[in-house]
Amino acid sequence: MLEELRIRDLGVITDATLPLGPGLSVVTGETGAGKTMVVTAVGLLLGARSDAGAVRSGAKSATAEAVLKLDAGHPAVVRALEAGADAEEFDGGAELILARRLGADGRSRAFLGGRAAPVGVLAEIGETLVVVHGQTDQIRLKGAAAQRGALDKFAGETLAGPLGAYQGLYTHWKASQAELDSLRSAARDRLREAESLQTALVEIDEVDPQPGEDGQLKAEAVKLANVEELRIAASTAHQALIAEDFGEAGDATTLVDAAKRTLEQVAEHDAELGSAAARLAEVGFLLNDIATDLASYQAGLDTEGPERLAEIEDRRGALAKLVRKYAPTIDEVLEWAEKARARHDELQDDSSRIESLDAEVARAEADLAKQAAAISKIRAKAAKDLSARVSAELKALAMADATLVINLEPAGQLGPHGADDIAFLLQPHSGAPARPLGKGASGGELSRVMLAIEVVLAAVDPVPTFVFDEVDAGVGGRAAVEIGRRLAMLARHVQVLVVTHLPQVAAFADQHITVTKTSVRGADGGTATGFTSSDVRLLDGTERVRELARMLAGQEDSESAQAHAQELLDDAKLLPQRG
Numbered sequence: 001m002l003e004e005l006r007i008r009d010l011g012v013i014t015d016a017t018l019p020l021g022p023g024l025s026v027v028t029g030e031t032g033a034g035k036t037m038v039v040t041a042v043g044l045l046l047g048a049r050s051d052a053g054a055v056r057s058g059a060k061s062a063t064a065e066a067v068l069k070l071d072a073g074h075p076a077v078v079r080a081l082e083a084g085a086d087a088e089e090f091d092g093g094a095e096l097i098l099a100r101r102l103g104a105d106g107r108s109r110a111f112l113g114g115r116a117a118p119v120g121v122l123a124e125i126g127e128t129l130v131v132v133h134g135q136t137d138q139i140r141l142k143g144a145a146a147q148r149g150a151l152d153k154f155a156g157e158t159l160a161g162p163l164g165a166y167q168g169l170y171t172h173w174k175a176s177q178a179e180l181d182s183l184r185s186a187a188r189d190r191l192r193e194a195e196s197l198q199t200a201l202v203e204i205d206e207v208d209p210q211p212g213e214d215g216q217l218k219a220e221a222v223k224l225a226n227v228e229e230l231r232i233a234a235s236t237a238h239q240a241l242i243a244e245d246f247g248e249a250g251d252a253t254t255l256v257d258a259a260k261r262t263l264e265q266v267a268e269h270d271a272e273l274g275s276a277a278a279r280l281a282e283v284g285f286l287l288n289d290i291a292t293d294l295a296s297y298q299a300g301l302d303t304e305g306p307e308r309l310a311e312i313e314d315r316r317g318a319l320a321k322l323v324r325k326y327a328p329t330i331d332e333v334l335e336w337a338e339k340a341r342a343r344h345d346e347l348q349d350d351s352s353r354i355e356s357l358d359a360e361v362a363r364a365e366a367d368l369a370k371q372a373a374a375i376s377k378i379r380a381k382a383a384k385d386l387s388a389r390v391s392a393e394l395k396a397l398a399m400a401d402a403t404l405v406i407n408l409e410p411a412g413q414l415g416p417h418g419a420d421d422i423a424f425l426l427q428p429h430s431g432a433p434a435r436p437l438g439k440g441a442s443g444g445e446l447s448r449v450m451l452a453i454e455v456v457l458a459a460v461d462p463v464p465t466f467v468f469d470e471v472d473a474g475v476g477g478r479a480a481v482e483i484g485r486r487l488a489m490l491a492r493h494v495q496v497l498v499v500t501h502l503p504q505v506a507a508f509a510d511q512h513i514t515v516t517k518t519s520v521r522g523a524d525g526g527t528a529t530g531f532t533s534s535d536v537r538l539l540d541g542t543e544r545v546r547e548l549a550r551m552l553a554g555q556e557d558s559e560s561a562q563a564h565a566q567e568l569l570d571d572a573k574l575l576p577q578r579g
Contacts, residue, residue: 001495002067002130005042006018010037021510024487024509028512028513037515040054042064044102045066046127072089075128096113100122131467147423148417151379154457156460159378173414179357180361197340197344200337213330214323234297253287259280386404390452393456397451401429458490464494465495465497468496468498471498507571511538518535549564
């Protein structure tokens, strides 16, 4: 709620602080004292368009500032933190400061939580905090979406369950419809993609590459290209190991065997030489194994001729073609082919998927139509009840012949909230055409219409703070008392700030604030060089009686006027409990 409102150099107000609290706060004062500047200040804080003419004459700028206390999770706090503002925490809640500075040169700056912010952000936050009803202010429920939301909240849980189920099915229906449209619109592109993938997969399958095959073939090709050198090397090494006629010293196996036998003859005299003899025996076995392998290697070389090399080069050429087209290596070609095969299968399944989705969308649409019809019935009943209750409030607010008409018309198509077009209309009297809210009614009448609607909706669709200006224009007597009573009823649920000139309304206030104008003549005794300022004060009990007496008879010192004022205050304490 608004805890405090500070105004400086705005209109005739030089410097004022309005301490506000829960319940109903009223602002009163003589005509021209600057009461409307309170509403202007609130409007600036809600992102309203600035007017340099509102800056006090002679001042460089005007400032409006509000201190709000809200729940920590309130949307205004969340949005403020997103915008980089600071919000001071207290007892599970948060304190947020909004400010607007208007320069005499027409420039305007907004501040949120002590930091500069775009005016648009201030307006976003203001929408969740304060609703202003006045002659020039936009009404809260002027949009179709807002009117539908208000009616749905008034309908309560009776509508909430069916509407929630409808919206879940609607989301699924739209998603299925979007997928179906996508499949149909992209059918040609998907067909071309499938054909391209099919061609590629056929080419790869014909070659039938194996993992790592390109590396293996490269190694084999290098071997066959150097087969003669390899044969000579293997033969020479083989002869060195086992050929008996390999030079005067003999082959390697013969020499190793001779060394072994020599050491074995003396091994019994020294264990170290016995160990050496055993190790030479192992070397002999190893040399024989190597000699056997070399013989086998030579035999293999003799069977791999130029034909095999040509065969390998042909195969490598086929693999290289795949690598050039699809991936840097054969292993990556195989990986690409696996993914392409899965994509191809998916594309081939389009026709069956389209058929399945078509049936699914049709079923969902039929179900939605049934649910939308049920929702329309619930809304029609709620609209009738809301219309009757608001119209009853209007009769007590000096609009005896006025009726709130809530029209429900088929929208012609299913939407996220059903299939209804909803419009709130005001019929000023029987036989007159019903017109949209805000058209065909004066500012005071419109404020009373909105007061009636807000009183009925307060328990189900509350906004933390309401500001009413001119709500009592053109009324008096019993109607004025009823306006005050309904403002007090509304204030049970939300904070209400009212600018009024009627004592019957002011008597219901929980906080009574007065604006007093002071004019000072200039040195020449005229007003041209003088100035006018206003003082804003919160009244105590005795001061309230005097202010009400002034509003009643223009004679705050009159005992009879004060007695009448006290009577108004006493009656106001009882009236909110009635009806």
